[in-house]
Amino acid sequence: xxxxxxxxxxxxxxxxxxxxxxxxxxxxxxxxxxxxxxxxxxxxxxxxxxxxxxxxxxxxxxxxxxxxxxxxxxxxxxxxxxxxxxxxxxxxxxxxxxxxxxxxxxxxxxxxxxxxxxxxxxxxxxxxxxxxxxxxxxxxxxxxxxxxxxxxxxxxxxxxxxxxxxxxxxxxxxxxxxxxxxxxxxxxxxxxxxxxxxxxxxxxxxxxxxxxxxxxxxxxxxxxxxxxxxxxxxxxxxxxxxxxxxxxxxxxxxxxxxxxxxxxxxxxxxxxxxxxxxxxxxxxxxxxxxxxxxxxxxxxxxxxxxxxxxxxxxxxxxxxxxxxxxxxxxxxxxxxxxxxxxxxxxxxxxxxxxxxxxxxxxxxxxxxxxxxxxxxxxxxxxxxxxxxxxxxxxxxxxxxxxxxxxxxxxxxxxxxxxxxxxxxxxxxxxxxxxxxxxxxxxxxxxxxxxx
Numbered sequence: 001x002x003x004x005x006x007x008x009x010x011x012x013x014x015x016x017x018x019x020x021x022x023x024x025x026x027x028x029x030x031x032x033x034x035x036x037x038x039x040x041x042x043x044x045x046x047x048x049x050x051x052x053x054x055x056x057x058x059x060x061x062x063x064x065x066x067x068x069x070x071x072x073x074x075x076x077x078x079x080x081x082x083x084x085x086x087x088x089x090x091x092x093x094x095x096x097x098x099x100x101x102x103x104x105x106x107x108x109x110x111x112x113x114x115x116x117x118x119x120x121x122x123x124x125x126x127x128x129x130x131x132x133x134x135x136x137x138x139x140x141x142x143x144x145x146x147x148x149x150x151x152x153x154x155x156x157x158x159x160x161x162x163x164x165x166x167x168x169x170x171x172x173x174x175x176x177x178x179x180x181x182x183x184x185x186x187x188x189x190x191x192x193x194x195x196x197x198x199x200x201x202x203x204x205x206x207x208x209x210x211x212x213x214x215x216x217x218x219x220x221x222x223x224x225x226x227x228x229x230x231x232x233x234x235x236x237x238x239x240x241x242x243x244x245x246x247x248x249x250x251x252x253x254x255x256x257x258x259x260x261x262x263x264x265x266x267x268x269x270x271x272x273x274x275x276x277x278x279x280x281x282x283x284x285x286x287x288x289x290x291x292x293x294x295x296x297x298x299x300x301x302x303x304x305x306x307x308x309x310x311x312x313x314x315x316x317x318x319x320x321x322x323x324x325x326x327x328x329x330x331x332x333x334x335x336x337x338x339x340x341x342x343x344x345x346x347x348x349x350x351x352x353x354x355x356x357x358x359x360x361x362x363x364x365x366x367x368x369x370x371x372x373x374x375x376x377x378x379x380x381x382x383x384x385x386x387x388x389x390x391x392x393x394x395x396x397x398x399x400x401x402x403x404x405x406x407x408x409x410x411x412x413x414x415x416x417x418x419x420x421x422x423x424x425x426x427x428x429x430x431x432x433x434x435x436x437x438x439x440x441x442x443x444x445x446x447x448x449x450x451x
Contacts, residue, residue, distance in 0.1 A: 002172040005030055005162035008054065008072065013164050016058050016081045021088075023059040023099045025165035025301065027339055028052075028072075035155035036128040038136055043129060044151060055341040058084045059098060063091040068341040099301065100323040104333055105169045106298035106305070114291045116174040117204035120156050128154040131180060131211045138215030139184040145226065146219045150183035150195065154211075163339075169302040177293060178205050180214050184222040194228065196221035196376075201434060203291045221375070225394070228408035231450035237371040238412065238446045239364045239398065242429055245354065246436035247377050251416065252283060253349035255384055256310050258321035258336075262328050267387030267416055268316055277314040277420035280357060280441075284309050285320060285336065287350030294351035294435030300339025305350070308334050314420070320347045349435070356439040357426030364425050364442045371398040372448060374412065387416035411449040419443055 005028045012026035030052045037045040054077065055068035065087035069080045136152035156178045164170040181199035188194050198218035200209035209217075240248065260266040268276070287296045287305040296305055301323055309317045321329070322337035322345045338348025365373065378392035390413040396403045414422075427440035 002160050002162065002174060005160055006164065006170055006172045008077075009162045009164035010170055012054065012056050012077055012081060013166055015078060016056060016085065017166055019081060019085055021058040021060050021085060021166070023166050024056060025099060025163065026054065026056050027300070027341065028054045028162040029159065029341070031157055031159035033155065033157045034123075034125065034128065035153055036125055036132050037151055037153040038129065038132045039149055039151040041133060041136065046125060047155075048125070053341050054080070056081055056084050057344060058088050060085065060088045062093040062095060062097045063088045064094065064097045064344060065091055066342065066344055096324055096327040098323070098327070099165055099167055100303050100333055102167045104303045104323070104335070105167060106171060106302055107169060110171060110173065110297040111288065113288065113295045113297060115176070115203055115295060117176045117178070119205050120158060120176045120178060123156060123205070128156070135180055135182045135211035135215040138212040139182050139219040142216050142219035143223045145186045145223050146184045147187050148185035150185060150197075152182035152215070153180070155179045163298070163300075163302050165302060171298060171302065173297050175203065177201060177203055178208055180208055180211050182215050182218045184215075184219040186222045186226055188226050188228070194222055194225040196225060199433075201293065203293060207291065224396075225406045225408070228394070228406035230409050231397070231407050231448055233447075233449050233451070235445050235447050237368050237442060237444050239361070239368070239371065239373045239442045240440055241361070241373060241375045242427065242431040242438050242440045243433060244374055244377050245438035245441055246352075246433055249283065249352040249354060249436050249438055251382060251384075252310065253285065253320075253352050255387075255416070256285075256319050257347045258319040258325040258329060258331065259347050260384060261319050262325055265385045267385060268319070271316045272318060274316055275314050276316045276417060277311055278423035279314045280423055280426045281311050281314045281420055282355040283311040284353050285349050285351065286353055287335070289351050289353075292351045292432070292435060294349065296350060299335045300337040300345045300348075301333070303333050303335040303337060305335050308336065320349065322347050351435045351437065353437045354426070354439060354441075356428045356430045358428055359425055361427050361429050361440045364427055364440060365398050365403060366401040368398045369400055372396070372407065372446075373398055373403055377412075382416075389414050389416050389419065409450065413447045413449060419446065
């Protein structure tokens with residue numbers, strides 16, 4: 001399969017060159033997805049699907065076009081290349097257009113990042129149904145207050161990526177992922193539904209949490225929300241639970257985009273080498289971690305992957321670049337190009353990792369006389385240009401060092417620069433969810449808007 005896809009990508013490159021492209025790369029993907037979803041102990045949905053797609057980026061006289069197709073027959077691929085060249089002919093020239101420099105390409109032996117689990121190939125639909133049923137039942141069994149479920153699911157994906165270009169690069173890598181999730185629902189005294197979910201997702205089956213543990217965690221989180229109260233508007237120290245820290249990391253990764261820097265649309269513009277955050281803040285974008293969901297031996301342009309330090313001891317170090325935006329900013333690619341089938345490469349994160357501290361989550365709360373444990377964020381109230389942050393939230397009140405009652409219908413707000421600077425403790429409880437590895441952390445103050 002891998003060799004076939006790489007051969008297909010190479011043929012697309014050759015075809016485009018023959019038809020007049022100055023530079024070209026081809027991106028080909030193949031994936032197979034299987035999932036089993038249950039609700040109230042009944043099978044709700046089974047999916048077993050495969051997909052294949054190819055895209056080509058052609059550059060002629062500094063004019064760029066990207067076209068894609070899900071039809072991999074020779075006739076369709078030729079039509080795709082011809083259409084891309086036709087579109088390039090009417091595109092505006094761009095002096096920065098082009099493939100990466102050849103010396104940046106991953107032309108040597110690719111590292112083994114353990115992105116593929118062969119055990120997933122032999123997993124049957126019946127086994128997946130059993131996992132989903134066990135997960136949901138564990139949520140019901142946790143507490144009689146769990147009265148409903150929005151479903152439990154197990155899903156697995158097997159895929160291959162192939163990339164080739166006219167500079168002589170050609171490589172592939174396989175990948176798998178497996179996921180278990182469930183959402184538990186409780187009835188509160190006032191008739192409101194209190195719900196929460198939990199999931200585990202990994203490249204390999206053996207790294208997944210047990211389905212019963214996933215179910216119990218979802219149920220525990222839902223039950224804990226019963227009796228939630230509102231808060232008066234105030235300013236409090238806030239402990240961020242590890243699952244919501246990944247949302248903070250995603251914002252930082254977005255702000256570190258070289259494309260946003262070019263547009264002057266990030267609050268980190270002009271701050272390289274500056275102390276922006278707390279000395280406790282060290283974050284890296286690391287695509288070379290074995291078995292992690294964001295890992296990749298090369299980026300979406302074939303550039304060698306490398307670890308990029310974003311923050312070290314609170315100092316902002318560098319932005320993430322693909323080759324195009326690097327040229328626009330007189331920089332060099334950091335191997336951070338993401339790729340989709342329908343658009344040119346652009347900067348993206350891989351695995352975002354926040355270095356843990358030494359305190360437990362309980363210790364983060366212990367010296368707070370009056371504060372908030374933040375467990376949920378909702379909405380999209382973030383201005384990346386200014387750093388202004390405002391999101392709907394839920395959590396728990398902290399009183400005299402102890403987590404007391406659940407809190408709902410609040411809003412937390414601040415400015416991301418101030419928020420990063422106000423981090424005064426980082427936990428030791430690193431949690432991997434998706435492609436983020438994050439511990440809990442504490443900010444000395446945030447505005448809490450309530451009643």
